Amino acid sequence: MDNGLIDIRNACKTYHLGEVEIHAVRGVDVTIPHGQFVAVTGASGSGKSTFMHLLGCLDRLTSGTYLFEGRPIERLSRRQLAALRNRRIGFVFQSFNLLPRTTILENVALPLMYQGVGRRERRRRAQEMLERVGLADRTRHHSNQLSGGQQQRVAIARALVTRPPVVLADEPTGNLDSATSIEIMNLFQALNRDEGVSIVLVTHEAEIAAYASRQLVFKDGKIIRDGTHSAGPIGGGANSAA
Ligand code: ADP
Ligand code: MG
Numbered sequence: 359m360d361n362g363l364i365d366i367r368n369a370c371k372t373y374h375l376g377e378v379e380i381h382a383v384r385g386v387d388v389t390i391p392h393g394q395f396v397a398v399t400g401a402s403g404s405g406k407s408t409f410m411h412l413l414g415c416l417d418r419l420t421s422g423t424y425l426f427e428g429r430p431i432e433r434l435s436r437r438q439l440a441a442l443r444n445r446r447i448g449f450v451f452q453s454f455n456l457l458p459r460t461t462i463l464e465n466v467a468l469p470l471m472y473q474g475v476g477r478r479e480r481r482r483r484a485q486e487m488l489e490r491v492g493l494a495d496r497t498r499h500h501s502n503q504l505s506g507g508q509q510q511r512v513a514i515a516r517a518l519v520t521r522p523p524v525v526l527a528d529e530p531t532g533n534l535d536s537a538t539s540i541e542i543m544n545l546f547q548a549l550n551r552d553e554g555v556s557i558v559l560v561t562h563e564a565e566i567a568a569y570a571s572r573q574l575v576f577k578d579g580k581i582i583r584d585g586t587h588s589a590g591p592i593g594g595g596a597n598s599a600a
Pocket of ligand 1: 373374375380381382400401402403404405406407408409
């Protein structure tokens with residue numbers, strides 16, 4: 359039976375700043391099946407990043423329940439959560455977060471090292487993912503020798519090298535110009551379509567959100583709209599009218 363990927367019920371996250379309580383996420387219900395491409399949108403401060411931290415098991419719910427692939431997250435220890443993040447979730451950030459003075463092959467292979475995969479196999483799988491994101495000829499470069507768009511491709515390869523069922527991306531095009539943003543969104547779309555990986559992507563830009571097939575709109579810590587549409591690429595257009 360497919361338990362689905364994500365099932366989050368009445369999720370709340372409250373931050374305490376001295377005397378002040380900040381209700382960053384207040385009562386969110388979402389189920390996400392395997393293979394979906396979801397955009398999380400909303401104004402700055404609406405709770406998007408907090409929600410992503412909850413989904414990524416980087417932070418615990420203040421109240422509510424979270425099933426990831428049918429497993430209740432609140433019952434897992436810190437160690438079990440770390441293992442789950444490493445094996446089952448890929449992360450992509452606005453600022454790429456690559457190691458400098460390290461080849462991109464080693465950057466991509468790093469999550470496999472934490473899993474105890476041997477050196478030769480790590481390199482083989484990292485090479486394969488770098489080919490998938492169009493950087494086969496750059497594997498020996500250091501990350502600081504690449505453009506922003508290339509660095510984000512490396513980060514995407516690193517997120518996928520463990521073959522997780524889902525990638526979580528928080529404003530992945532936030533540091534990129536619009537042409538490069540389109541390239542990166544086309545890559546996410548192709549990975550979702552061809553590899554079946556689920557993608558949950560935070561953005562405050564409508565043009566970026568349009569690449570997803572479902573949009574969750576946040577306002578004041580709540581989802582105010584949950585819409586599915588059959589949109590394809592608005593930037594790519596390669597497979598629109600063939
Ligand atoms: P978004 O990503 O949509 O801009 P966030 O999830 O970052 O929104 O923030 C939601 C609310 O929670 C904001 O009011 C923000 O100031 C607050 N917040 C976020 N992170 C923290 C934190 N670590 N401590 C206290 N308040 C926080
Ligand atoms: Mg944010």
